[in-house]
Amino acid sequence: MSAPARVAATASKSQLAYEWLHDRIVSGSLAPGARLVLAQVAAELDVSVVPVREAVRRLEAEGLVTFEKNIGATVAGIDPVEYLYTMQTLSIVEGAATALSAHAVGPSDIATARAVNARMRAMAEDPQHFDPVQFTRLNHEFHSVLFEHCPNPHILDLVHRGWNRLTALRGSTFSFVPERAGESVAEHEGLLALIERGASSEEIELAARRHRSATLDAYLASTGAHPNFPVL
Amino acid sequence: MSAPARVAATASKSQLAYEWLHDRIVSGSLAPGARLVLAQVAAELDVSVVPVREAVRRLEAEGLVTFEKNIGATVAGIDPVEYLYTMQTLSIVEGAATALSAHAVGPSDIATARAVNARMRAMAEDPQHFDPVQFTRLNHEFHSVLFEHCPNPHILDLVHRGWNRLTALRGSTFSFVPERAGESVAEHEGLLALIERGASSEEIELAARRHRSATLDAYLASTGAHPNFPVL
DNA sequence: GGCAGGCACTTCGTATACGATTTTCGTATA
DNA sequence: TATACGAAAATCGTATACGAAGTGCCTGCC
Numbered sequence A, B: 001m002s003a004p005a006r007v008a009a010t011a012s013k014s015q016l017a018y019e020w021l022h023d024r025i026v027s028g029s030l031a032p033g034a035r036l037v038l039a040q041v042a043a044e045l046d047v048s049v050v051p052v053r054e055a056v057r058r059l060e061a062e063g064l065v066t067f068e069k070n071i072g073a074t075v076a077g078i079d080p081v082e083y084l085y086t087m088q089t090l091s092i093v094e095g096a097a098t099a100l101s102a103h104a105v106g107p108s109d110i111a112t113a114r115a116v117n118a119r120m121r122a123m124a125e126d127p128q129h130f131d132p133v134q135f136t137r138l139n140h141e142f143h144s145v146l147f148e149h150c151p152n153p154h155i156l157d158l159v160h161r162g163w164n165r166l167t168a169l170r171g172s173t174f175s176f177v178p179e180r181a182g183e184s185v186a187e188h189e190g191l192l193a194l195i196e197r198g199a200s201s202e203e204i205e206l207a208a209r210r211h212r213s214a215t216l217d218a219y220l221a222s223t224g225a226h227p228n229f230p231v232l
Numbered sequence C: 001g002g003c004a005g006g007c008a009c010t011t012c013g014t015a016t017a018c019g020a021t022t023t024t025c026g027t028a029t030a
Numbered sequence D: 001t002a003t004a005c006g007a008a009a010a011t012c013g014t015a016t017a018c019g020a021a022g023t024g025c026c027t028g029c030c
Helices: A013-027 A038-045 A049-061 A080-102 A107-124 A132-147 A153-169 A180-196 A201-223 B013-027 B038-045 B049-061 B080-102 B107-124 B132-147 B153-169 B180-196 B201-223
Strands: A065-068 A072-075 B065-068 B072-075
Touching: A013 A038, A013 A049, A013 A153, A038 A049, A049 A065, A049 A072, A049 B049, A080 A132, A080 A153, A080 A201, A080 B080, A080 B153, A107 A132, A107 A180, A132 A153, A132 A180, A153 B080, A180 A201, B013 B038, B013 B049, B013 B153, B038 B049, B049 B065, B049 B072, B080 B132, B080 B153, B080 B201, B107 B132, B107 B180, B132 B153, B132 B180, B180 B201
Parallel strands: none
Antiparallel strands: A065 A072, B065 B072
């Protein structure tokens, strides 16, 4: 009778709304551009609009939704320019996080990452069963192992936000540029080798950054976008 | 969110509360650790608590206040560890922003920056009239000229947030390490020379990052903190 | 005199209500 | 038929109100 409601005993309504919306956005249930009507969301969750407003504000601060005065909220996304900005930002903060994290990445982490990369390789080498969404998920898993030990929580938070935005944008770069998958897997192995042999922070950071920049470049090339954008 | 000064023509109450609190926090009128009672703020601004709650949530997302369920909001700050994290993050994003911005920095910008730096030098060379707060303000002005042209709004926003946090933390590093002022001015000139002669992005980024890291190091050394923290 | 329990006060969390603003749709006119 | 005007609907913005959670003081007992 009250079983399902038990779990969220200590969660505030505002937190509930935030998590609900967040999950739906990153999972894609709420497509980019979708309108978020406060009253509707409130009714769906059986709460009033006030907590929902707060949740939307927080999501706005994270860049997952846009919000206009007297107009309403919509799920952010789509815009290729936003994608570019997000990828570029992520290349910088993720590179830094990976470098800062490297010294704490142990053999077991390396093994985990290598196992994930093996699955990615298998998928990349078999065009028949290549699934961009799944591949992107594995990609996220791989990189998470490498940057998750970053001792600076601010940087780590920026990395998480970047990934969330990318997921929300639903670019799933590998849908556009499947041929990039193979290179990506190879670069992953190179990154692991660097960490394994205790390379310098600078080397690791540069490699991680280049890896992401290369994915962005591949995307830009595929869309015929201006290559005049200064990529670090 | 990025520019604190907003033309508040049709500002909502929520926006008003946000700006009011934001200004008071970065200006130091609200000291770190100060308790923010929603009802009090609401009364002060002659609005209800609802817009104030929203404003506080936004400030929380920016790291300017901390907020605990059923407890309330307090102005963030004080914690030396937070200061360290913020400086390290800023070293990375500001370095990137400065590098991305460099190609758009023209002779007039250089001249402006050099003028600011001259005022800093004058202050640094005269220990009698050295004012840490004023010096920090000039420092902000100097760097703003160099990173403000960054074409990536996300990165620029991160830089602004970092500076805001630093201001709020009121560390004003130069209060702790006034002897750092001289080196700082010299490094500024070096940075300008790099930009002027059209140095590579990598060089500029590294110089800007090192510049900030050095300030952080000076602070850490002065407090006898662990130097084991991996500084990139 | 010190500690435990309970009562009162403060502050937050959310629901409801109403005014403000924007959009949409219907109608009348050129 | 197309366009301009206006009213109605939808949605947001904020005030007020009440219940919930936390904090501190005060009393009574050991």
